[in-house]
Amino acid sequence: MEEDDEYDDHGDESTQNVMKHVWNLIAHNAHLAVFIVFVMETERDPAALFFYLLTDPVHYHKNLKDMQKWAYEIHSTFLLPDAPLRVPNITAQIVNEINSALEERFDQDEEHKKLFVKARFVAKNAVRLQLNDFKAERSAGLSRFSGPSESDLKTCVDNVAKEIQVINDHLIPVIDTLSHDLENCTNRTLAIASCLATIMSKIFNAKSSRNASFLDRCPMFLSDKKSKLFGKNVKKIPLMGHNFELKQFTHPTLCNFSKGTIWGIGPQGYACQNCDFNVLKRFVNRVEEPCMEKSRKVTKTTQLSKLASDLGLPLMRTAAPLPGRESLRIFSTNPDELDIGKCNLSLYHS
Ligand SMILES: [Zn+2]
Known part of the structure; x- marks a missing residue:
């Protein structure tokens, strides 16, 4: 059973009730934004929450090829053993099942629609625990992060302009602390920034002059636009005898430069057409190993x-x-x- 089965409190828009179930939380953008900020500001792990939000079936691509690209972007960011934003408690069995579905059976029997069901179940349990912490700390006034008042949050329920304002007021300071050096930040920070950019743009529809430059620079899941964060997406780069071509990877592949798995939002890297050398985009100009x-x-x-x-x-x-x-x-x-x-x-x- 993936989703909550308690649907008994529809109509009650008090913060306590909106935050009671994960399904209700994600239907309320301002509450969700405040919860995201709570998780980040109290240094809890946001991996399960972001994974759960970004793999909501409403975001699935209709085109199978796009779906496969997106699936590997998610898998390599959240689930593979060295994924930068690994969801806790994902078993090796879950990872292996996804690996083989990506490589062998992706186009069969609507396999792609079942791809993340087990991982979503694990993630949702983690989100539920964090949500309980949020409610307990907020009602006891204990949290370092207090967020907007109860009445402000309630106003957001039927006022889109207010909702966007609460989202921007709370999320933009978090984004600002992450985004000043995206080119040189850790993989984990870049993954978090990409999740926040995607949530801001695709889930909250909260594009504004205050976040435009961040949304323009930061790679985004579920986007057709290729990020130029690590330079323009030059299709071919001849280097050290290699004949590198820009590539969107769709199953686990080692970066021969960093020795980590090629991860993230595509096109993630370059593959040499003459040998087996693959490299993440951010490292391609540092390759010294000859073809x-x-x-x-x-x-x-x-x-x-x-x-x-x-x-x-x-x-x-x-x-x-x-x-x-x-x-x-x-x-x-x-x-x-x-x-x-x-x-x-x-x-x-x-
Ligand atoms: Zn080569």
Whole structure:
């Protein structure tokens, strides 16, 4: 059972009642904004709350390909073992089931609609506990974070302008503390900023001049716009012999530079078309490791030159075996003198 089964208090818009159940909380944007700020300001872990909000089925893409991209963005941000904003108590079994659904069965039997059901159940329990803390601390006046008054919150229920004002007044200071150095912040801070940008823009529809620059810069889930946070999305980057192409990853892949899993909002990184090197977008210009295909050639050339030199024989370029290519061959005037003349020691340059 994913959703609450108590629907007995409809119509009672007191804060205590709105905050009674998770389903009712997420139907009230101002209350939800205040709860988000409580979680952040009291240094509780916001991972379960953000995951739960962003995987609400109302946000599912209709197009299967977009759905698959989005699913990996969420999976790599919240659920994989080294995800920067990992939801607590997600079991290895839950992660493995999602991994195999992403890789093998995504387009079968509406598999994608069931993808996050178990993880949402775990997350919702965590949110429920935080909500209980919020209610207890607020009613006892104990919390470091007090939030708007009961009457202000009640006004928001049928006044959209007031609702947007409460959301902005409380969330923008939190966003300001996160957003001053998005290029150099930790993965976790960037993930939190992306969640808040998405919630502000897609759930609260609270775009304003006060948050426009943040929403413009910060990568967002559920968005068609590609973030330019780590530079323009250059499609091809030749570097260290690599032929890097911008890529939207859709299943777990290692970043060969940072050694972490490639995560987050796509296109997340670059993949070399000549070798198996993959790298997160933010690190692509720092790659110093040469392309493996290139280095294999280099190694072969070096070995061949050394061998030729040891044998006292010249290393010759020979006629191209294929159009546009040439080969290097150890040249011996007397093939009987050395078996090497019969060996296939040629190297093809493209
Ligand atoms: Zn390469």
